[in-house]
Each structure stands twice: as structure tokens, then as C-alpha cells.
Amino acid sequence: MDALVLCFCLALGLIHTTEEKVLRQGRVPPHIVFVMVEDQGIGYHGSEIHMPVLDQLAGERVKLENYYVQPICSPSCSQLMTGRYQIHTGLQHSIIHARQPLCLPPNIPTLPERLRQAGYSTHMVGKWHLGFCRPECLPMSCGFQSFLGSLTGSGDHFSFQSCDGTEACGFDLHYGEWPAWELSGNYSTRLYTERVKEILRGHDQWTPLFLYVALQAVHTPLQAPGHLLRNYQTLGHRPLRHYAAMVSGVDESVGMIVSELRERGYYNNSVLIYSSDSGGQPVSWGCNWPLRGGKGSYWEGGVRAVGFVHSPLLKTKGVVSQALIHVSDWYPTLLSFAGYRESDSSYLDSQDNQWPALLLNLNGFGIWDTRVRAAIRAGDWKLLTGNVGDGDWFPPQTMPGGPQQWKGMEKRRDQRRKSVWIFTITADPYDRADFAYGPDDEEPDNTNRKARSKSTC
Incomplete structure (x- = not known):
């Protein structure tokens, strides 16, 4: 059950x-x-x-x-x-x-x-x-x-x-x-x-x-x-x-x-x-x-x-x-x-x-402006738009230096000039492997490939 x-x-x-x-x-x-x-x-x-x-x-x-x-x-x-x-x-x-x-x-x-x-x-x-x-x-x-x-x-x-x-x-x-x-x-x-x-x-x-x-x-x-x-x-x-x-x-x-x-x-x-x-x-x-x-x-x-x-x-x-x-x-x-x-x-x-889906936030109805702060999760997928907040990862303060295995992870790199992110949350609960591309992204680049390869829990 x-x-x-x-x-x-x-x-x-x-x-x-x-x-x-x-x-x-x-x-x-x-x-x-x-x-x-x-x-x-x-x-x-x-x-x-x-x-x-x-x-x-x-x-x-x-x-x-x-x-x-x-x-x-x-x-x-x-x-x-x-x-x-x-x-x-x-x-x-x-x-x-x-x-x-x-x-x-x-x-x-x-x-x-x-x-x-x-x-x-x-x-x-x-x-x-x-x-x-x-x-x-x-x-x-x-x-x-x-x-x-x-x-x-x-x-x-x-x-x-x-x-x-x-x-x-x-x-x-x-x-x-x-x-x-x-x-x-x-x-x-x-x-x-x-x-x-x-x-x-x-x-x-x-x-x-x-x-x-x-x-x-x-x-x-x-x-x-x-x-x-x-x-x-x-x-x-x-x-x-x-x-x-x-x-x-x-x-x-x-x-x-x-x-x-x-x-x-x-x-x-x-x-x-x-x-x-x-x-x-x-x-x-x-x-x-x-x-x-x-x-x-x-x-x-x-x-x-x-x-x-x-x-x-x-x-x-x-x-x-x-x-x-x-x-x-x-x-x-x-x-x-x-x-x-x-x-x-x-x-x-x-x-x-x-x-089957959760609407976490949306400001108004009608045409969905991706500059507006919004988030929705539908099944395995999660969509984010607009300024959705600080995207850093913060290791536990009680662990000196933080976990070594996460040393080289991205620090808000994907927030520059972007307003849309898509993640498969069930496989990637850490919001790391973005399936949407911003204006400066080359699709698909090696960084995204590497992130996706590490995203499986």
C-alpha cells in the first residue's frame, strides 16, 4: 500500500x-x-x-x-x-x-x-x-x-x-x-x-x-x-x-x-x-x-x-x-x-x-512571464522561473571545512542572466543538473553533462 x-x-x-x-x-x-x-x-x-x-x-x-x-x-x-x-x-x-x-x-x-x-x-x-x-x-x-x-x-x-x-x-x-x-x-x-x-x-x-x-x-x-x-x-x-x-x-x-x-x-x-x-x-x-x-x-x-x-x-x-x-x-x-x-x-x-503536482508559487494568472518568481513541481519534474532566491549550497557548519566530496560543486553559477530552470527532482534532489539553458549557455556543454552524470542519488 x-x-x-x-x-x-x-x-x-x-x-x-x-x-x-x-x-x-x-x-x-x-x-x-x-x-x-x-x-x-x-x-x-x-x-x-x-x-x-x-x-x-x-x-x-x-x-x-x-x-x-x-x-x-x-x-x-x-x-x-x-x-x-x-x-x-x-x-x-x-x-x-x-x-x-x-x-x-x-x-x-x-x-x-x-x-x-x-x-x-x-x-x-x-x-x-x-x-x-x-x-x-x-x-x-x-x-x-x-x-x-x-x-x-x-x-x-x-x-x-x-x-x-x-x-x-x-x-x-x-x-x-x-x-x-x-x-x-x-x-x-x-x-x-x-x-x-x-x-x-x-x-x-x-x-x-x-x-x-x-x-x-x-x-x-x-x-x-x-x-x-x-x-x-x-x-x-x-x-x-x-x-x-x-x-x-x-x-x-x-x-x-x-x-x-x-x-x-x-x-x-x-x-x-x-x-x-x-x-x-x-x-x-x-x-x-x-x-x-x-x-x-x-x-x-x-x-x-x-x-x-x-x-x-x-x-x-x-x-x-x-x-x-x-x-x-x-x-x-x-x-x-x-x-x-x-x-x-x-x-x-x-x-x-x-x-500529482504542487504549485509552490505563482504571482497572478494568464500568460506565464518567466521573469516572475514562480515554482511548480509535477511528478518527477520541477520548474523554476524568475528570481527564486539564493542558490548556494551550504555545508553543515558543525563539519569543519564541509564534506570534501562536495568541494567542487557549483555556487550559483547557473543563476547568471537566467530565469528558467528545470530539474528532475526524484533523481536530482539537489537542484544541480539543470535541463533549461540560459542566454549564455552552449547546449549541451561539458559542465551540464558532468553535473547530470553526478545527479543520480
Whole structure:
């Protein structure tokens, strides 16, 4: 059976075959815990950073190895919340800045709104970053019954001071719609974890629960408490020590959440989904090696994300799914878990099954201008156009000198005067062997031949 079918069908499709069967047996639909982390490039693929919990949880159930998100946070989160591509929500260009009068369109149904209609309690902890310019833009106006977290991005992890790139700064930690001044001084990852535990302790287990945990880690500023930093005293660079400690803090947080699920009796009827919102940010020590590029780009290192599904409802263990999955697909998939049926799903850009193609970005419709920043993956192929971001490869900073076998690889050589790239991603996940030619290319040249000969994984 296809690994995606295992992931999407076994997690209720085969176990709770239909909504009617669930009701007839008196079973509660599964509790859903969705953990979204920021800018995590490293994840259960081998690293000097300690991630025992994530390694174990991912290895025990379903790893998503062809899982795509957007290269920055607001577009990725908007697609999770709506099941629609960002070209339909006006969020395809950038993040939502602190003083920008923009938010998730209030007329589009959100995932928590639909889950509440299905009988779920819905709670959010962590970073929203989908707008706050009007009351109807806030999390509790978009379907969540409670909210503790920040409304903007990149705030201080201890003081919760957030600045918009100018002299304008403010306190950004909110409980519901009000500032939570009294919680300043706590480390964000630990604070959010304690709030999750508080929700689990006070919730009625016989009511299905949707818990959206959007950790700000490992986004800058790179900050971590002392007990996590002590594990990395031997790493040479101070920023790298803080980055590694933040990743370990995420691992510790997920471990605490799973322990609480077990202790409070939720675990056996729960589905835990773990996802990064983008690739890692190399300038902030994030690592996507050996994928090309990073956060902010449409190279594989910017949009192929860490993701897994863990649930005791999945009886098959150790599955590695190569199926094509996009962050927007969680919207219909989780509604299917909940037994909710959309009366009209034609407005969605997602589905709870395998996509033959993923549109990663497109700015407008009509004639496709190749100068416009856009990306699409269809089956084995990936097409990029326009300025798709920094195309360097960034070796792991923890490896002195980087891996020797990649010493002579290209460094953005193919971005000069080019606006079209074509790759066979299944054979060449590193975006190296370009099948499109720019104005200065001689077709076919020896460089491209050599690159193609080395592209097979």
C-alpha cells in the first residue's frame, strides 16, 4: 500500500472507516496535535544536534520525505489554516509585517472553524503571524477558543519585545486579545509547552481536541536557556551553540507534550503532526544540506520541509513516505480525520490524497512571464522561473571545512542572466543538473553533462 495512503487512511480512514462507525461505537474522534516549528532545516536525518525525541517519534511511524511548504512563515501558515494556495489569500509576496494592514481574509473558512463545527475544542499556542490589524484578524476570531502567543514574528524569546525593522518596537505576548505582561521573562518554547500541558489537564477527554502549537524556535534571535546551552559547550561558535540548543529545546518540548498526552490518557486516540514552516536559514546557522538554498528561496532547501506523523492509531511502524504532500493538504486531511465533510470543496487547492503536482508559487494568472518568481513541481519534474532566491549550497557548519566530496560543486553559477530552470527532482534532489539553458549557455556543454552524470542519488 502507498505510504501516503498508510499515513492518510490508517489515521482514521481504515481505523475509523466512516464517521457513522465512529459514532456507532461511541468512540471520540482523534485528538489532533499539530506542532509547527520555525525554520528547522535539520531533522532526524543525522546531525550533531541532539534530537532523541524527534528521531524516535519520526522513526516509529511515518516520515514524510517529499513534504513541501512555502519558503517563509506567513504563506505556509495561511495554507495550513485555509487549504488554499497563497495566491488566493493575497499572501504570496512576503510575511505580514508588524505595521502592515493585512491579514488572512476573514471570509475564507479556517481549519479551526471547521473543526469546531465537527465538535472539536480548538486551542492555539505560539506564533500566529497571520495579521492583527483588525479584531476579525485575531486567532480567536478565526476559530480558536483560546490563544496564548505572539501575533508578529521574530520577537525576543524572553522579553517578547518585537520590532518591525525600524525604531518601532512593542511587547508581543498575548493571552486571548490582551497583553500577558506578567509572563515576560519566561523562555518562549518552555512557556508554550507549559500552556499546552495546562490545556491538556483541563480538557474533557471525551471532547475531541485540536491543539495547534506554533513554536517560534528556531527563528532568530538565537536564544536559549542555560540548561540547554550546557549540552553544546564544545561547539566553536556562540551563535551555533544557541541554534543547537534551540533545536534541542524543541525536541524537549515535543517530548513533554507527548508525555502529557500519555499521562492524561489522550495518547492512544491522538494524532501528532510535526512540520517546519520553511527550510532552515543558513545565515542563522540553519542547515538544509545537501539540498540547495534555504529559507526564502524556492530551491529544495527552502521548500522541502521536515515533517512526520506519529500516532498509535497507525499500526504500521517505520514507514518512509515518498508521496508528494503539501502543507495545504493538511486542511482537508484533518477534516477527514474529524469526520467533517465539506458541502463544497471546489474552492480548495488541496486534497486528502496524493497530488500529482504542487504549485509552490505563482504571482497572478494568464500568460506565464518567466521573469516572475514562480515554482511548480509535477511528478518527477520541477520548474523554476524568475528570481527564486539564493542558490548556494551550504555545508553543515558543525563539519569543519564541509564534506570534501562536495568541494567542487557549483555556487550559483547557473543563476547568471537566467530565469528558467528545470530539474528532475526524484533523481536530482539537489537542484544541480539543470535541463533549461540560459542566454549564455552552449547546449549541451561539458559542465551540464558532468553535473547530470553526478545527479543520480
